[in-house]
Amino acid sequence: MTMSDVARHAGVSRTTVSFVLNDKPGAVIPDETRRRILAAIDELGYRPNAGARALAAKRSGWFGLITEIVTGPFAAEVITGAQKRAWSDQRFLLIAASEGDPAQEAAALDQMLDHRVEGLLYATTWHRAVTLPQAAREVPTVLVNCYDAEGELPCILPDEVSGGYRATRRLLDAGHTCIGLINLDPAIPAAIGRREGYERALREAGIIPDPSLVIPGWATADGAYTAACELLDRPAADRPTALFCGNDRMAMGAYDAIKERGLRIPHDVAVVGFDNQELIAAYLRPKLTTLALPFEAMGTKGVEMLSALAAGQPLDTHRVTIDCPLLERSSV
Amino acid sequence: MTMSDVARHAGVSRTTVSFVLNDKPGAVIPDETRRRILAAIDELGYRPNAGARALAAKRSGWFGLITEIVTGPFAAEVITGAQKRAWSDQRFLLIAASEGDPAQEAAALDQMLDHRVEGLLYATTWHRAVTLPQAAREVPTVLVNCYDAEGELPCILPDEVSGGYRATRRLLDAGHTCIGLINLDPAIPAAIGRREGYERALREAGIIPDPSLVIPGWATADGAYTAACELLDRPAADRPTALFCGNDRMAMGAYDAIKERGLRIPHDVAVVGFDNQELIAAYLRPKLTTLALPFEAMGTKGVEMLSALAAGQPLDTHRVTIDCPLLERSSV
DNA sequence: ACACCGAACTAACGCGCGTTACTAAAGCGC
DNA sequence: GCGCTTTAGTAACGCGCGTTAGTTCGGTGT
Numbered sequence: 001m002t003m004s005d006v007a008r009h010a011g012v013s014r015t016t017v018s019f020v021l022n023d024k025p026g027a028v029i030p031d032e033t034r035r036r037i038l039a040a041i042d043e044l045g046y047r048p049n050a051g052a053r054a055l056a057a058k059r060s061g062w063f064g065l066i067t068e069i070v071t072g073p074f075a076a077e078v079i080t081g082a083q084k085r086a087w088s089d090q091r092f093l094l095i096a097a098s099e100g101d102p103a104q105e106a107a108a109l110d111q112m113l114d115h116r117v118e119g120l121l122y123a124t125t126w127h128r129a130v131t132l133p134q135a136a137r138e139v140p141t142v143l144v145n146c147y148d149a150e151g152e153l154p155c156i157l158p159d160e161v162s163g164g165y166r167a168t169r170r171l172l173d174a175g176h177t178c179i180g181l182i183n184l185d186p187a188i189p190a191a192i193g194r195r196e197g198y199e200r201a202l203r204e205a206g207i208i209p210d211p212s213l214v215i216p217g218w219a220t221a222d223g224a225y226t227a228a229c230e231l232l233d234r235p236a237a238d239r240p241t242a243l244f245c246g247n248d249r250m251a252m253g254a255y256d257a258i259k260e261r262g263l264r265i266p267h268d269v270a271v272v273g274f275d276n277q278e279l280i281a282a283y284l285r286p287k288l289t290t291l292a293l294p295f296e297a298m299g300t301k302g303v304e305m306l307s308a309l310a311a312g313q314p315l316d317t318h319r320v321t322i323d324c325p326l327l328e329r330s331s332v
Numbered sequence: 333m334t335m336s337d338v339a340r341h342a343g344v345s346r347t348t349v350s351f352v353l354n355d356k357p358g359a360v361i362p363d364e365t366r367r368r369i370l371a372a373i374d375e376l377g378y379r380p381n382a383g384a385r386a387l388a389a390k391r392s393g394w395f396g397l398i399t400e401i402v403t404g405p406f407a408a409e410v411i412t413g414a415q416k417r418a419w420s421d422q423r424f425l426l427i428a429a430s431e432g433d434p435a436q437e438a439a440a441l442d443q444m445l446d447h448r449v450e451g452l453l454y455a456t457t458w459h460r461a462v463t464l465p466q467a468a469r470e471v472p473t474v475l476v477n478c479y480d481a482e483g484e485l486p487c488i489l490p491d492e493v494s495g496g497y498r499a500t501r502r503l504l505d506a507g508h509t510c511i512g513l514i515n516l517d518p519a520i521p522a523a524i525g526r527r528e529g530y531e532r533a534l535r536e537a538g539i540i541p542d543p544s545l546v547i548p549g550w551a552t553a554d555g556a557y558t559a560a561c562e563l564l565d566r567p568a569a570d571r572p573t574a575l576f577c578g579n580d581r582m583a584m585g586a587y588d589a590i591k592e593r594g595l596r597i598p599h600d601v602a603v604v605g606f607d608n609q610e611l612i613a614a615y616l617r618p619k620l621t622t623l624a625l626p627f628e629a630m631g632t633k634g635v636e637m638l639s640a641l642a643a644g645q646p647l648d649t650h651r652v653t654i655d656c657p658l659l660e661r662s663s664v
Numbered sequence: 665a666c667a668c669c670g671a672a673c674t675a676a677c678g679c680g681c682g683t684t685a686c687t688a689a690a691g692c693g694c
Numbered sequence: 695g696c697g698c699t700t701t702a703g704t705a706a707c708g709c710g711c712g713t714t715a716g717t718t719c720g721g722t723g724t
Contacts, residue, residue, distance in 0.1 A: 014680095049446070051386050079427075083427070347675080386679095
């Protein structure tokens, strides 16, 4: 079934069929003719060949999306967000996972370029700097949850600072004045940004940040447990009544330390996590109040920006940050 | 950069370039010519246009994959498995989520057919019967984790029976003779199959299955909690020393009931779950021994079968079942 | 000397479609 | 009857490539 079949069946030329299908502006097609063509399409069960169409129009409609792993809640959310926006724009996503292997990444990129993707989305599992393979420069590229060291490529990042601020602010609003921060690896952007927000919130509340209240938990439950012990074993006057943890798994460790000491959450010690890992946050007792990383929104925004770039429009912002919403549960 | 550019640069015809690129059998190309062509490709940075190639060869290389949701561990694993196999076969996956909405599903299917997918993978979140939109008949289709009521389409299913058997067998091997089954909704295939495996294992061990030891937990933690209470509150002689739960969340409920009674896992009561939801199974205390649904393998197998079908080869088995591996942790 | 053959290519068609340039006919004022 | 404009279309090219049916040319056998 091709367009020619439809044209023959409707008694018009192929061009006319094309005009009708594409609502060609400037072409005048009487209703009667249009009706005949649509009827023919229907009767023959014709469907346009997207590939041929792309070839003729020199517009593939594809975007590429490279993630580190397809599995894992993070990637899945980015994919979801990007998918929705893409399909609603009549664009399509060619998805690949690098599995952390540069060779696979390069192969995926090659395939994508062979398919003439009009843009590339490059997403990482955690917020950090990346360097892309050279081939990525051939096509508009947007980084998601990462940035390039040279700062040349547009990127979409979670707003770590406002996240840290919001978490701390929530604890301050609940009346806490001595707030511990069990942080991630202090060298990574998430840890730096969140600490900045934490300190800003404290200062705004007239509290001078006490560096000894900030301890790295190194992103593990055990590390956070140790860190929490240290904070909770301080003399009563100095003991924090609230803990802000770098992620939900670390909050689990903090929970253990708190419960072990016979303290109650949130009555004696309040806890705020980060990441909103549903299966952890929603099943801890009490349920964990935490901040969500806006992965789905980042995926959506990524496709939006790519669409603009692919259309040749300049970007208004080169570096977009997206807020991390606070999810109220029962630990504050 | 087109093939013609390469041909001109190498001083040969486009046809010859095509022959070299496709290793055309029967064509004799001297090494010197081949070298010149490859050099030209390299110098010009030429890459073939996959779309044009598909159009000319009448072979798109695409498979469609429709899931209910992109998020969620199940879909992600299926996608991972399918992706890996597809990319290694030089095939590509057009992925879409129906989000449970028939309209979206139909739209996705339309787009896929417009892209001339050579086959369709249709995956569900839980094992059940489905009816596909009529359009799906236009192209080879394989069902993943589901089956059609008419039994016409090839499908790939988890082997629920052997899963139930394996779980029960593990408990029998550990010396348990009175084993409770907290089942899913008794009307669904997973519940029926697992119970069958459970009873088979018992009979093989010379134990007559006691129907009163089988209680539906209705797939929720609370339901399983109630069911576990009922089983654990039986008179001591009749009290099960092991519980086989329909999924990991239900195992959580069972854990609560067991701990509440001061019983210890696995010493007093052993527990086996199902589904291997990492974030639950690996973080329960003690860690949960459970069976994994082989989603990744199912995705892989799906693409394999589709490749065969798309190549016109007949399938050896219309209905494939894949084993659910037992993951040993600490609850038995 | 001629017929024959394989090696090494190439011209040309078609895949299904978008698009540009052109045409035929109809309507209109004078 | 003539020029002009609008309406309703169409012929033909090209997108980048796979493929078939050749063509050219340097040997080989007799």
